[in-house]
Amino acid sequence: MAGVSTQDNGDGDPRRAIELLWGVPAPPRRGPKPKLTTADVVRAAVALADADGIDAVTIRRVAEQLGVSPMAIYTYVPGRAELLDLMIDHAHGELPAPRPGLGWRAALTAIAEHQWALFHRHPWLLQVTTSRSALGPHSFAKYEHELAAVEGIGLDDVEMDAVVSLVTGLVRTTARSSVDQARLVRVSGMTDAQWWERAAPVLAGIPAADAAHYPLSSRVGTAAGQAHNAAENPAHAFRFGLARVLDGIETLVSERQR
Known part of the structure; x- marks a missing residue:
């Protein structure tokens, strides 16, 4: 863990964060088909946090990891706070359910x-x-x-x-x-x-x-x-x-x- 600061992730848009977490599609946009997915952005952010700590997770750094511009990341997440919500849920997906029959x-x-x-x-x-x-x-x-x-x-x-x-x-x-x-x-x-x-x-x-x-x-x-x-x-x-x-x-x- 590169740093020990505490990060607040409750100041973003809860509605958009929940929509992203549950896969509610955003309104369609004109233009070329996106090269990435929201899941790609989340995985890149988690890898960055694992390597360099949560302070390293910025829109710019995530964009660099994925080889796109920072503005391109906003196509998938509205901001860093919502990205943190997605990262937490992604990590929780690694937790298995207890085996059936345990007391x-x-x-x-x-x-x-x-x-x-x-x-x-x-x-x-x-x-x-x-x-x-x-x-x-x-x-x-x-x-x-x-x-x-x-x-x-x-x-x-x-x-x-x-x-x-x-x-x-x-x-x-x-x-x-x-x-x-x-x-x-x-x-x-x-x-x-x-x-x-x-x-x-x-x-x-x-x-x-x-x-x-x-x-x-x-x-x-x-x-x-x-x-x-x-x-x-x-x-x-x-x-x-x-x-x-x-x-x-x-x-x-x-x-x-x-």
């Missing part, structure tokens, strides 16, 4: 693991806001599969939505830490272990930072660092946190059943 806990685990992998394939997804994304068919299918995992287990509709938000929020938060950690390694040229090898002697030489002053921090931090060979392990936090979240949901479901 709710296994289904939610599979959903979370697939989303964790998706964020690592497309780190730019962590840089775009999704609260106002114009929902396309793949994003609808994503939500449908998430809700289907907890359908009929004793939760009401609002609780089902809250459970889905809790799980997907955990995935997003821990995936962001994981992607940021990998970016720091690339930028600095040092692993966490190498960084601490350089920092620890300096810290040890400061009397005020002695372990006697911070006994819990010293003990727990040392144990965690030795276990993970790093200051933090986002993958461990993801799976540990997911298991605890599912434990809590299971307790709620069991109480309802009683």
Whole structure:
């Protein structure tokens, strides 16, 4: 991920974005037949974001990737905000439905693991806001599969939505830490272990930072660092946190059943 800025994609034309997402044809235009399709533009934008980060996705850069003029891109999308909506939905199309017959806990685990992998394939997804994304068919299918995992287990509709938000929020938060950690390694040229090898002697030489002053921090931090060979392990936090979240949901479901 080349940059870490957050991109807002809710300021475009929602009507046109939804029409594009669902394949509603635009009014016919005079002139030669278009050389590209909207899908070509979206794939080029996703490839650009995967390689250089979401900041690199501009109409001009996408046009360069496709060998056309920037004005030609506006034949397919009205602007960058709508293009981001299309990119998000395109990425969500990579998420498979959980295998039939899984229990709710296994289904939610599979959903979370697939989303964790998706964020690592497309780190730019962590840089775009999704609260106002114009929902396309793949994003609808994503939500449908998430809700289907907890359908009929004793939760009401609002609780089902809250459970889905809790799980997907955990995935997003821990995936962001994981992607940021990998970016720091690339930028600095040092692993966490190498960084601490350089920092620890300096810290040890400061009397005020002695372990006697911070006994819990010293003990727990040392144990965690030795276990993970790093200051933090986002993958461990993801799976540990997911298991605890599912434990809590299971307790709620069991109480309802009683």
